[in-house]
Amino acid sequence: xxxxxxxxxxxxxxxxxxxxxxxxxxxxxxxxxxxxxxxxxxxxxxxxxxxxxxxxxxxxxxxxxxxxxxxxxxxxxxxxxxxxxxxxxxxxxxxxxxxxxxxxxxx
Numbered sequence: 284x285x286x287x288x289x290x291x292x293x294x295x296x297x298x299x300x301x302x303x304x305x306x307x308x309x310x311x312x313x314x315x316x317x318x319x320x321x322x323x324x325x326x327x328x329x330x331x332x333x334x335x336x337x338x339x340x341x342x343x344x345x346x347x348x349x350x351x352x353x354x355x356x357x358x359x360x361x362x363x364x365x366x367x368x369x370x371x372x373x374x375x376x377x378x379x380x381x382x383x384x385x386x387x388x389x390x
Contacts, residue, residue: 298323299330299338325349 291306296319307315325345335341 299326299341301338322349 291308292312293304294307294312294315296303296305296316298319303319305315322345325348326341329335329341329344329348335344
């Protein structure tokens with residue numbers, strides 16, 4: 284086995300009082316446990332509202348909510364990148380104009 288590969292081990296996560304065994308590399312176990320806690324919290328909130336019944340429906344709603352959050356955050360990141368790129372372009376143009384003006388003064 285190469286150094287780049289990790290042997291997966293089984294991690295037990297508990298979601299809505301049910302245990303699931305997940306195969307996961309040791310380096311990803313903390314992230315898996317954090318993800319399972321997030322999913323469990325989301326599903327419990329949906330279940331507590333009392334408007335959606337059944338594990339499958341609760342799971343689908345939780346998946347939709349989490350996906351929506353992810354897409355919103357990705358959109359915000361992309362908008363921030365675009366804004367930053369525009370600001371950098373503006374500053375580059377301003378520096379270029381200042382350098383051009385400085386060259387004109389030297390002549």
